[in-house]
Amino acid sequence: MNTPPLQSEATNELYEMLSPQLRGELARFEQVRIVPAGTHLISCGVPPEHLVIVNAGKVEITLNCSSRHAASLGYSGAGKVFGMRALVSGELPEVDVTCMESCSITTVPRDVFLALLKNNPQAYFAVAKVLSSDLQIADRILRGNTRRGTLRPRPRPAKTV
């Protein structure tokens, strides 16, 4: 399969808030690749090494509830950014993000992204927007599902070795 071109001009919830100059700075360090279904883009409890941007494909976000059960927070796809919360706050991810099919992703190394934030504080607004979108997903789940007890515990996805 041909590797897609660099995605610095592509639309995603982070890049659409950044200036062309900042997008260009990130583009130098981006890596674009295709990952198969079942790949964990983010793993609960594992510090992410990269910011992950989904270019194409479908992913599922699951919240770990216990050592054996997880609850689905829904599906997402092209344009969504993952790992932001853990990278910026230093806390461990609480969710797994798993590819439901073959996905095209762009990764930006953690240190590169944090350096960009440090040197360009205006980029924090873009960060805040991405984090707000994550929070809106969680709030929607609370509003729509939890009161009816329709979240179904299911076995946690197996970790990739």
Add this chain to the structure above:
Amino acid sequence: MAMAYNFHIIEDCLKCAVREQRLFCDLSREALIRLQNIKATSVYPKGAMLCLEGQPPRGVFILCTGRAKLSTTSSEGKSMILRIAEPGEVLGLTAAVSGTPYEATVETLEPSQANFIAQTDFVHFLQEHPDVGLRVAKQLTHNCKCAYEEVRSLGLSNSVPEKLAKLILRWAETPLDLPVKKQNETPLRVTLTQEEIAQFIGTSRETVSRVLANFRKKGWVRVKGATWTILNRRALESLVTT
């Protein structure tokens, strides 16, 4: 220092004694000076609405003292409490950052002081000061963590006794600090009404009343006004299966 509703009004953030303990407020001196210029301090009585769900975002409220409940309407049309905001929290943050309507109604649970910052001023403040941006990110992370915790603890519970037990046990993580405490008893300060507790766990006030009466009858919890005391923690924990 001015006073209202029996608490001191914090007019100057630079002189705030608890600033360093707060998630958002522990900013650089430069950012605090700017904050001082863009904020408007107000004191609110219990039951004041700081913002309404669905309202276009006007700005954010930094809760200096007091507590507030964040409530919304579920997909079934029922009012439900998402969480209780504590001093130091920035309310209306998601709406102000994303430009979308407020996602929840914020109502004070007790007399409170809140500093209002208009949306455009807040966005500029965030863009100009990296430490503000980091604090905003941490606040949003904290809010997300609370939401996930709600999904975990309440969304997967099927019975009201389990949900109420979970809620009481969560409150027990910050017990009342009394001068004299009995061993094996955990005192709590609960200022929510039974109706509000019902909205919190997604049931009716009558069901909360019935379940709580059952807990009291079994000697698991003692209720005296706003002071609840856990008498048998193991019994409550035994109800929690998820």
